[in-house]
Amino acid sequence: xxxxxxTEFLNVVNQTLEYAYSSVTIVGEVxxxxxxxxxxxxxxxxxxxxxxxxxxxxxxxxQPLEDGMKIMVRGVPKVTKxxxxxFTVTAVQPVGEGSLKKAYELLKKKLTxxxxxxxxxxRSLPEDLTRIGVISSTQAAGYADFIKILNAxxxxxxxxxxxxxxxxxxxxxxxxxxxxxxxxxxxxxxIAILRGGGSADDLACFNDEAxxxxxxxxxxxxxxxxxxxxxxxLCDLACDIRASTPSNAAEMLTRDRTAEKAKLxxxxxxxxxxxxxxxxxxxxxNNDKMQQMWQKLQRECTNLQKTLEQKxxxxxxxxxxxxxxxxxxxxxxxxxxxxxxxxxxxxxxxEAEIKKVKERK
Amino acid sequence: xxxxxxxxxxxxxxxxEVEWFYSDDFKLEEATEKYKKAIKLAxxxxxxxxxxxxxxxxxxxxxxx
Numbered sequence: 001x002x003x004x005x006x007t008e009f010l011n012v013v014n015q016t017l018e019y020a021y022s023s024v025t026i027v028g029e030v031x032x033x034x035x036x037x038x039x040x041x042x043x044x045x046x047x048x049x050x051x052x053x054x055x056x057x058x059x060x061x062x063q064p065l066e067d068g069m070k071i072m073v074r075g076v077p078k079v080t081k082x083x084x085x086x087f088t089v090t091a092v093q094p095v096g097e098g099s100l101k102k103a104y105e106l107l108k109k110k111l112t113x114x115x116x117x118x119x120x121x122x123r124s125l126p127e128d129l130t131r132i133g134v135i136s137s138t139q140a141a142g143y144a145d146f147i148k149i150l151n152a153x154x155x156x157x158x159x160x161x162x163x164x165x166x167x168x169x170x171x172x173x174x175x176x177x178x179x180x181x182x183x184x185x186x187x188x189x190x191i192a193i194l195r196g197g198g199s200a201d202d203l204a205c206f207n208d209e210a211x212x213x214x215x216x217x218x219x220x221x222x223x224x225x226x227x228x229x230x231x232x233x234l235c236d237l238a239c240d241i242r243a244s245t246p247s248n249a250a251e252m253l254t255r256d257r258t259a260e261k262a263k264l265x266x267x268x269x270x271x272x273x274x275x276x277x278x279x280x281x282x283x284x285x286n287n288d289k290m291q292q293m294w295q296k297l298q299r300e301c302t303n304l305q306k307t308l309e310q311k312x313x314x315x316x317x318x319x320x321x322x323x324x325x326x327x328x329x330x331x332x333x334x335x336x337x338x339x340x341x342x343x344x345x346x347x348x349x350x351e352a353e354i355k356k357v358k359e360r361k
Numbered sequence: 362x363x364x365x366x367x368x369x370x371x372x373x374x375x376x377x378e379v380e381w382f383y384s385d386d387f388k389l390e391e392a393t394e395k396y397k398k399a400i401k402l403a404x405x406x407x408x409x410x411x412x413x414x415x416x417x418x419x420x421x422x423x424x425x426x
Contacts, residue, residue, distance in 0.1 A: 128369040155413025174424040257410040
């Protein structure tokens with residue numbers, strides 16, 4: 001065999017490694033974690049027997065790491081020009097409850113301090129919602145639940161679905177690309193990120209720092225329906241509206257057509273009643289007026305009748321016949337001695353001659 | 362040509378129509394015509410609520426790359 005230089009040898013080794021292990025996923029515990037020059041990350045990934053030296057850029061580290069955390073990494077093996085074996089990491093995700101919780105708490109603290117989850121930044125849903133962008137796996141049960149509830153509750157909406165992975169190391173980048181797709185086109189009014197229930201490991205991708213930042217900075221409002229009610233991801237905290245599940249997201253985005261129909265019938269019945277009520281009110285007001293007029297007329301009639309009766313009484317009193325009846329007499333003619341006067345009594349008419357006229361004292 | 366109203370827009374329009382019946386502008390002389398108009402819109406909405414389907418489009422873009 002022809003002799004080769006160390007450089008040529010390492011090139012052959014690296015080509016062989018790349019051919020055999022173009023992408024390897026390893027799970028292990030972090031040890032000797034350090035960041036050099038604010039750019040380069042070094043750590044060992046170990047189990048009970050072995051340890052692998054890992055290298056990555058700080059830029060591609062999207063989960064906070066500490067010694068003792070259990071993580072899953074993806075990368076490529078390589079022998080450096082100094083002949084040292086290294087594993088170049090392209091993606092990291094904590095695994096296991098303890099590590100996930102630790103990474104979650106560290107990142108939550110950091111992003112909270114930056115104000116990424118501030119309530120003041122939250123936007124509400126548009127009033128007339130007709131265009132929705134969905135980011136989910138079309139094979140996921142959570143997506144099927146969302147579509148089922150959406151169709152049952154409301155109609156007339158245009159839903160664009162970006163099919164992405166919703167768990168695993170590739171999920172954050174895919175979801176970020178879908179977010180970018182919708183934001184660049186501005187065709188939808190809201191973006192729904194959906195994933196049904198799963199283990200803490202399954203939902204870990206929604207705690208990816210770059211994805212959480214992308215959700216928070218989306219121009220279009222984002223609603224997250226991730227996991228079950230008890231699950232809380234950092235995407236849930238960063239989005240504008242948090243739904244407890246994909247089904248709940250569908251409920252929050254739509255009205256219920258059955259309830260709307262019932263409300264519609266009730267509204268029109270009440271409006272009809274309102275018109276009838278007004279007709280009744282006008283009728284009653286007219287009746288009141290008629291009643292008042294009638295009463296006034298009756299009062300006038302009574303008053304007239306009373307006046308008439310009084311006048312009749314007066315006339316009766318003043319009737320000369322009544323005076324005559326009381327024994328008085330009416331004397332008509334010139335009152336002079338010797339003249340003839342006419343005397344009228346109740347019973348008789350008398351002609352009499354005056355003998356003497358004397359003034360009364 | 363006027364743009365076709367969405368279901369939400371029709372419901373908002375009906376709400377406005379109905380508000381008139383409870384406002385100071387209410388006049389019995391105009392109520393019958395207004396009520397007929399509201400009933401027509403309500404029937405249209407009821408029909409839409411029964412018939413309208415959502416349009417679901419799965420994008421052909423590959424987000425894995």
